[in-house]
Amino acid sequence: MKLLVPITTVVSTFAMPTMSVSVFSRYSGGHACGRAWAANELSRSQLGEWAIQHFYYIDPIPQQFALLYSRLPDLDARQHLLENLLGEEMPGRPGKRHPDLLRKFARACGVGDDDIYRAEEKGLILPTTRAMRAWIWELASQRTMAEAFSGIMVALEGQLPTLYPMLVDAMHKMGFDDQQLEFFHVHIENDPGHEASGLSIATRYANTPELQRRAIAAVRASAQMRYSMLSGMQAAFGLRQAA
Numbered sequence: 001m002k003l004l005v006p007i008t009t010v011v012s013t014f015a016m017p018t019m020s021v022s023v024f025s026r027y028s029g030g031h032a033c034g035r036a037w038a039a040n041e042l043s044r045s046q047l048g049e050w051a052i053q054h055f056y057y058i059d060p061i062p063q064q065f066a067l068l069y070s071r072l073p074d075l076d077a078r079q080h081l082l083e084n085l086l087g088e089e090m091p092g093r094p095g096k097r098h099p100d101l102l103r104k105f106a107r108a109c110g111v112g113d114d115d116i117y118r119a120e121e122k123g124l125i126l127p128t129t130r131a132m133r134a135w136i137w138e139l140a141s142q143r144t145m146a147e148a149f150s151g152i153m154v155a156l157e158g159q160l161p162t163l164y165p166m167l168v169d170a171m172h173k174m175g176f177d178d179q180q181l182e183f184f185h186v187h188i189e190n191d192p193g194h195e196a197s198g199l200s201i202a203t204r205y206a207n208t209p210e211l212q213r214r215a216i217a218a219v220r221a222s223a224q225m226r227y228s229m230l231s232g233m234q235a236a237f238g239l240r241q242a243a
């Protein structure tokens, strides 16, 4: 899966000309899983395996955002994050929480709620997926604001509106309908701009050379974590033949 963040933007925004863009290219190139997905080379059951892992990663995102919210000193940054959090939790709209939409997609792939909710007990969660979720907890709870906004909003969240349309096209060809793909649609429709606003907030907090270096390192780390999570799935679910 491709890291579509324009890393050059991050680097230039943080005015770090000495940081080589090539440092990131190792991690930001398209992952074989994403290319195979976009090329219709994955089966429904393989997408179901992805959904189990992805659910484990995103299920605590609202609490992680809430934790980050509680640490934010600035009103406008809090409001940005709160909007984002409400978009994840969808109060008053039963079944529309993002984890619920992902469960709906999983069902369309033949994966029931039992495998989603009891994935950990059943030993289904890969260490690489666990590492991704733990990294987001660490960013939200322990790291500087510069690192948290760079590592979450810029490196991860901002990618989805660009990445998901390719996957939706492929899944339409597989016979999925738009209801089943609602998880992907809401990210395509609602998330544009998250990267830009995340970057502007990250830039505000990255106000020393050291914090700028840390922010860039967080972008790189998030890209690595995502790549590693996909590689873990590739190794575990036999996606290798699709590479």
Ligand SMILES: [Fe+2]
Residues within 6 Å of the ligand: 088, 098, 187
């Ligand atoms: Fe989401």
